[in-house]
Amino acid sequence: MTHPHPVTLDDVRAAAARIDGVAHRTPVLRSRTLNARVGAELFFKCENFQRAGAFKFRGAYNAVSRLSAGQLAKGVVAYSSGNHAQAVALAARELGTTAMVLMPEDVPASKRAAAAGYGAEIVTYDRYRADRAVLAASLADERGLALIPPYEHPHVIAGQGTAALELVEEVGHLDALLVPVGGGGLIAGSATAVTCLGRPVRVVGVEPQAGDDTRRSLESGERVGIPVPRTVADGLATQTPGELTFSINRRLVDEIAVASDEEIIEAMRLAFECLKIVVEPSGAVGLAALLAGRITPTPSRIGVLLSGGNIGARRFTDLLADDF
Amino acid sequence: MTHPHPVTLDDVRAAAARIDGVAHRTPVLRSRTLNARVGAELFFKCENFQRAGAFKFRGAYNAVSRLSAGQLAKGVVAYSSGNHAQAVALAARELGTTAMVLMPEDVPASKRAAAAGYGAEIVTYDRYRADRAVLAASLADERGLALIPPYEHPHVIAGQGTAALELVEEVGHLDALLVPVGGGGLIAGSATAVTCLGRPVRVVGVEPQAGDDTRRSLESGERVGIPVPRTVADGLATQTPGELTFSINRRLVDEIAVASDEEIIEAMRLAFECLKIVVEPSGAVGLAALLAGRITPTPSRIGVLLSGGNIGARRFTDLLADDF
Numbered sequence: 001m002t003h004p005h006p007v008t009l010d011d012v013r014a015a016a017a018r019i020d021g022v023a024h025r026t027p028v029l030r031s032r033t034l035n036a037r038v039g040a041e042l043f044f045k046c047e048n049f050q051r052a053g054a055f056k057f058r059g060a061y062n063a064v065s066r067l068s069a070g071q072l073a074k075g076v077v078a079y080s081s082g083n084h085a086q087a088v089a090l091a092a093r094e095l096g097t098t099a100m101v102l103m104p105e106d107v108p109a110s111k112r113a114a115a116a117g118y119g120a121e122i123v124t125y126d127r128y129r130a131d132r133a134v135l136a137a138s139l140a141d142e143r144g145l146a147l148i149p150p151y152e153h154p155h156v157i158a159g160q161g162t163a164a165l166e167l168v169e170e171v172g173h174l175d176a177l178l179v180p181v182g183g184g185g186l187i188a189g190s191a192t193a194v195t196c197l198g199r200p201v202r203v204v205g206v207e208p209q210a211g212d213d214t215r216r217s218l219e220s221g222e223r224v225g226i227p228v229p230r231t232v233a234d235g236l237a238t239q240t241p242g243e244l245t246f247s248i249n250r251r252l253v254d255e256i257a258v259a260s261d262e263e264i265i266e267a268m269r270l271a272f273e274c275l276k277i278v279v280e281p282s283g284a285v286g287l288a289a290l291l292a293g294r295i296t297p298t299p300s301r302i303g304v305l306l307s308g309g310n311i312g313a314r315r316f317t318d319l320l321a322d323d324f
Numbered sequence: 325m326t327h328p329h330p331v332t333l334d335d336v337r338a339a340a341a342r343i344d345g346v347a348h349r350t351p352v353l354r355s356r357t358l359n360a361r362v363g364a365e366l367f368f369k370c371e372n373f374q375r376a377g378a379f380k381f382r383g384a385y386n387a388v389s390r391l392s393a394g395q396l397a398k399g400v401v402a403y404s405s406g407n408h409a410q411a412v413a414l415a416a417r418e419l420g421t422t423a424m425v426l427m428p429e430d431v432p433a434s435k436r437a438a439a440a441g442y443g444a445e446i447v448t449y450d451r452y453r454a455d456r457a458v459l460a461a462s463l464a465d466e467r468g469l470a471l472i473p474p475y476e477h478p479h480v481i482a483g484q485g486t487a488a489l490e491l492v493e494e495v496g497h498l499d500a501l502l503v504p505v506g507g508g509g510l511i512a513g514s515a516t517a518v519t520c521l522g523r524p525v526r527v528v529g530v531e532p533q534a535g536d537d538t539r540r541s542l543e544s545g546e547r548v549g550i551p552v553p554r555t556v557a558d559g560l561a562t563q564t565p566g567e568l569t570f571s572i573n574r575r576l577v578d579e580i581a582v583a584s585d586e587e588i589i590e591a592m593r594l595a596f597e598c599l600k601i602v603v604e605p606s607g608a609v610g611l612a613a614l615l616a617g618r619i620t621p622t623p624s625r626i627g628v629l630l631s632g633g634n635i636g637a638r639r640f641t642d643l644l645a646d647d648f
Contacts, residue, residue, distance in 0.1 A: 027351055029373070048600045049353070269637045276372045276633035278600040309600035313593045317641035 006244060007154050009196040012161035012189060015062040019162060022094060023058050026050055026163070028170050031274045038290050041301045043174070045167040048279055048309025052118070054235075055163050055186055055307050056087035056150075062159030063148050064091040072097040077145040079132040081107045082235050083308055084150040089120035091148075100145060102136050110312060151185025152242045161189025167303050168194055174201050175299030178286035180307045181205035181214050181256065182236040184245030190305065191252035202299060205249070205256040206285040208233040208264065214241045214249065215256035232261040232319065235282030235308065257295055259288035265319050267291055271306070280311040281319070330568060331478050333520040336485035336513060339386040343486060346418060347382050350374055350487070352494050355598045362614050365625045367498065369491040372603055372633025376442070378559075379487050379510055379631050380411035380474075386483030387472050388415040396421040401469040403456040405431045406559050407632055408474040413444035415472075424469060426460050434636060475509025476566045485513025491627050492518055498525050499623030502610035504631045505529035505538045505580065506560040508569030514629065515576035526623060529573070529580040530609040532557040532588065538565045538573065539580035556585040556643065559606030559632065581619055583612035589643050591615055595630070604635040605643070 029044045047055040064076055072095060078088040079102040092099035099120040103112060104127035116122055125135055140147045149156065163186075164177060177194055179187040187205045194201045207215055211229030217240070225240040241249065259267070264281050267288035271279045279287075286304040289295055295302075353368045371379040388400055396419060402412040403426040416423035423444040427436060428451035440446055449459055464471045473480060487510075488501060501518055503511040511529045518525045531539055535553030541564070549564040565573065583591070588605050591612035595603045603611075610628040613619055619626075 053600065272602050272637045272640070276377065276602040278596050278602070313596045313644055316596070317644050320637055320641050321645075 007157045007161070007189065007192050007248060009192060011154065011158040012165055012193045015058070015155070015158040016162045016165055018065050019058055019061050019159065022061060023162075024050055025166055028167060029275050029277065033274045034270065034287075038298065040298050042290070043167065043171045043301070043303045044275060045163055045303060045305050046277065047163055047305065047307050048277060048283060050308070052083065052086040052090045053308055053310040054083035054087065054280075054283075055160060055305070056083040057090060058162050059156035059159035059185060059189070060084065060087035060148060061091040061094065063153055063155040064088070064095050064097065066155050067097075067146050071146050074144040074146070075100065076148050077102070077136055077140050077143075078148045078150070079103075079136045080150055081111055083310055085111070085115040085120070086118060088148050089115045089118035093119045100139065102132050102139070104132075151183035151188075152244050154244070157185050157189045157192070157245065157248070159189065160186045161193040163305060164190035164303070165193040167305075168197055171303070173199055173301065174303040175301045176202040176204055176295065177303040177305070178204050178206055178289065178295070179305045180233075180236055180282055180285045181207045182238050182282065183242045184214055184249050185242070186305065186307060187253060188245045188248040192248065195252050202254045203252060204295060205253050206289045207256055207258050208236050208285060209258040209260045211237050212256065212258050213238055214246070215258065217241050217246060218250060218253065218256060221250075232264055233282040233285060235280070236285065257289040259285045259292060259294070263288040263292045268316070269320060277306075278309045278311065278316070279306050280308045283307040283309065331481045331485070331513065331516050331572060333516060335478065335482040336489055336517045339382070339479070339482040340486045340489055342389050343382055343385050343483065346385060347486070348374055349490055352491060353599050353601065357598045358594065358611075362622065362626075364622050366614070367491065367495045367625070367627045368599060369487055369627060369629050370601065371487055371629065371631050372601060372607060374632075376407065376410040376414045377632055377634040378407035378411065378607075379484060379629070380407040381414060382486050383480035383483035383509060383513070384408065384411035384472060385415040385418065387477055387479040388412070388419050388421065390479050391421075391470050395470050398468040398470070399424065400472050401426070401460055401464050402472045402474070403427075403460045404474055405435055407634055409435070409439040409444070410442060412472050413439045413442035417443045424463065426456050426463070428456075475507035475512075476568045478568070481509050481513045481516070481569065481572070483513065484510045485517040487629060488514035488627070489517040491629075492521055495627070497523055497625065498627040499625045500526040500528055500619065501627040501629070502528050502530055502613065502619070503629045504557075504560055504606055504609045505531045506562045506606065507566045508538055508573050509566070510629065510631060511577060512569045512572040516572065519576050526578050527576060528619060529577050530613045531580055531582050532560050532609060533582040533584045535561050536580065536582050537562055538570070539582065541565050541570060542574060542577065542580060545574075556588055557606040557609060559604070560609065581613040583609045583616060583618070587612040587616045589646075592640070593644060601630075602633045602635065602640070603630050604632045607631040607633065
C-alpha cells in the first residue's frame with residue numbers, strides 16, 4: 001500500500017451509508033459522576049450495544065457488502081477467536097453468503113458457539129503447529145473464498161470509522177477522542193473520520209501496558225514487534241501493528257496512552273456502577289487511562305469509544321474478585 | 325381516596341411534560357437471543373439508565389414540581405433507604421429546594437452517600453424503636469416540610485406512568501406489559517398510561533415469590549399483609565399494597581406473576597450477557613418471570629420495564645457467585 005490516503009472521510013461516509021439500518025446506531029451515554037472524577041465532559045460511544053457485541057460488525061459488514069455477486073456466491077473466510085469471528089459470521093448471514101471461521105482447537109466453547117450461532121462453519125487448527133494466516137490464505141485459495149482480515153483492509157478500516165463519525169455527528173466538536181488500539185483498525189478509521197471534520201481533534205490511542213506495540217512503533221517511527229502480550233485485554237494483545245493501519249496511524253494519531261490490567265478492571269467496575277453497562281476489558285482501556293490520569297493536559301470534551309461488551313458474567317466476577 | 329379515577333392518562337401526560345428535559349427519555353433495548361429464548365418480541369424499557377439509576381426520579385420530580393413556591397421555600401422530606409431517597413434528593417436539588425431523608429441507622433454507607441451526594445440532609449432513626457412514617461409525619465409537621473411518599477400519592481403515580489407512556493409511544497402497540505410490583509406505584513401509573521391508549525394491553529405485575537402481597541391482595545379482593553419478605557429484590561419487599569395504588573391496580577392489573585430469587589439472579593445474568601446492561605434484582609423480575617415460563621400464554625409483543633440498575637459490582641458478583 002503506497003497510496004498516501006488509502007482510506008478517506010468519503011470512504012467512511014460511504015461505509016456509513018452501507019451499514020445504515022443493518023448495524024445499530026449505538027447510543028452515547030454520559031455520567032455526571034465520571035465527569036466529576038475526570039474533570040472533563042465525557043461522551044461514551046457504546047459499541048458494546050453493537051450487533052454481535054462489538055464495533056467489529058461495522059467493518060466486517062462493510063467489507064463483505066463490497067464483494068461481487070460472484071464472490072458472495074462462493075463465500076468468505078476469516079481467522080479470529082474473538083469479536084471479528086462473530087462479526088464476519090453475522091455479516092455473511094445478513095448478506096446471504098456463507099462464512100468459514102478458523103479458530104484454534106482450544107478456543108472457549110462459548111466463542112465457538114457464538115460464531116456458529118450466526119451460521120458460520122468453524123474450522124479448528126492446532127495453534128502450536130499451524131500459522132493461521134497461511135492456513136486461511138490457502139483455504140481462501142482452494143475454495144475461492146474471500147478473506148476478510150480483522151484490520152488490514154481499507155473497507156474494514158472505513159467501516160470501523162463509522163462509530164466515531166456517528167459520535168461527532170451526535171455530540172458536535174470533541175477536543176479529544178480516545179480509541180482502543182489492537183491491530184489499529186478502529187483508530188485508523190476513527191482518526192480518518194474525525195481529523196477531516198471541522199476543528200482539529202486530538203486522537204489518542206490507548207493500549208494495554210503489556211501490549212504497547214503501536215506506542216513503541218510510533219516512537220521508533222517504524223513497526224516494531226513485542227513478545228506475546230499477557231493482558232486482560234485479550235482483544236488488544238497484538239505483537240505488531242498492521243502495515244496498512246500503521247501507515248495511517250503514524251500520520252493521524254497524536255499519541256498513545258496505556259492502562260494497566262488493574263486500571264482496566266477498575267474502569268469496568270465504574271462503567272458497571274456509573275453507566276450501568278457491561279464493557280469488556282479491551283473496551284475499557286480509554287476510561288482506564290483517563291481515570292489513571294494518563295491523558296494530560298485533560299481536554300474539555302472527550303469522546304471515549306467503548307469498543308465492545310463481550311464478556312461473560314462469570315469472567316467478569318472472576319476479574320473483579322481478584323481486585324476486591 | 326374515593327374518587328374512581330384518582331390518576332388519569334391526562335395526569336400521566338401532564339407529568340411527561342413536566343419531566344421533559346429533566347428526566348432522561350431512556351432507551352428501549354432489544355435482543356434477538358432473548359426473543360428466541362422466550363418466543364416473543366421483547367422491548368426492554370431501560371430505567372436503569374434513568375437519572376439516579378431508577379424510575380423513581382420520574383415520580384419524585386413530578387410530585388416536588390407540583391408544590392407551591394411557598395412550600396418549595398420550606399423543603400421536602402422522604403423516608404427511604406433505597407432508590408426513592410436518591411430520587412427525592414435529586415428532584416429537590418433540581419427544583420431549588422432542600423430535602424431531608426430519613427434512613428435507618430444501619431443503612432449501607434453507599435446508599436447514605438448517594439442521597440447525601442445529591443445534597444439531601446440525612447436523618448437516621450433506630451429501625452427497631454421508631455416508626456419511620458410517624459417520624460416523617462412529625463418532622464414534616466414541625467418544620468413545615470412536604471412529605472413525598474414513595475407511592476401513595478397521585479402525583480408520584482402519574483410520574484411513574486411516564487416510562488410506560490414513552491415505551492408505547494416509541495414501539496407502538498404491545499400485547500402485554502410486565503412491571504415490577506413493590507408498593508404498586510410504578511404499575512398503577514403504567515397501567516393508567518397503557519390501558520387508555522388504543523388497543524387493550526395485558527398488564528402483568530411481577531413480584532418476588534417471597535413478597536407476593538399484591539398477588540394475594542388481588543386474589544382476596546382486599547389488601548392483605550404478609551410477614552417481612554426475605555428476597556434479593558429489596559426494592560419490592562413490601563408487606564402490603566398501598567391503599568391508593570391498590571384501588572387503581574385492582575381495576576387495571578390483569579394478573580400478577582412471581583419470580584424466585586434464583587430466577588431473578590439468572591435474569592440479571594442474562595441482561596448482563598445479552599443486553600450488556602446492569603439491572604438490579606428488583607428491576608429484573610419481569611425478565612425472570614418470562615424466562616421461567618410464568619407468562620402464559622406468551623403474548624407476541626411484550627414490553628418489559630427494567631426499573632433500575634442500582635447495584636454495586638461487589639454485590640452483583642456475590643449474588644452470581646452463589647449461583648455459579
